[in-house]
Amino acid sequence: MPRGSNTLAPAPPNYSLNTLGGHPWSDLSGSEGPLDMSDAMNYLDAVKMQFRDKPEVYCQFLDTMQDFRHLRIDCSGVIQRLGTLFYGKPSLLDGFNMFLPRGYRIDISTDPRNPNPIMVTTPQGIKIQNATPPDSYQG
Numbered sequence: 001m002p003r004g005s006n007t008l009a010p011a012p013p014n015y016s017l018n019t020l021g022g023h024p025w026s027d028l029s030g031s032e033g034p035l036d037m038s039d040a041m042n043y044l045d046a047v048k049m050q051f052r053d054k055p056e057v058y059c060q061f062l063d064t065m066q067d068f069r070h071l072r073i074d075c076s077g078v079i080q081r082l083g084t085l086f087y088g089k090p091s092l093l094d095g096f097n098m099f100l101p102r103g104y105r106i107d108i109s110t111d112p113r114n115p116n117p118i119m120v121t122t123p124q125g126i127k128i129q130n131a132t133p134p135d136s137y138q139g
Helices: 037-050 055-069 075-085 090-099
Strands: 105-108 118-122 125-129
Touching: 037 055, 037 090, 055 075, 075 090, 075 118, 090 105
Parallel strands: none
Antiparallel strands: 105 118, 118 125
């Protein structure tokens, strides 16, 4: 493009409601392939039902998703927060795998003797995360 051209620079990306962490839903896929909005709504319903007696946990989950969507935290930050929020709820952590970008995966050990129950696979390799209960955890 010649100097002095009156063309505009490309617009910054617009992360609308159909994206998660800047990734379009169609780019996100777990073991079952591309996602659609109903997958997200079903997962939100599952989280809401699991914490119907603890609405503050559901609100913290929504805050975490907003932070990720607006790129204030990365995938590792989301996984770390969810490891705490969803302590004792391995099915919710496992279910979140469908929303992680390719190359990321959460695996949960159900062995009570395992001091590091969360194994996180990232494009950079595998790391072990020690899940800690939230302050309000009562089993």
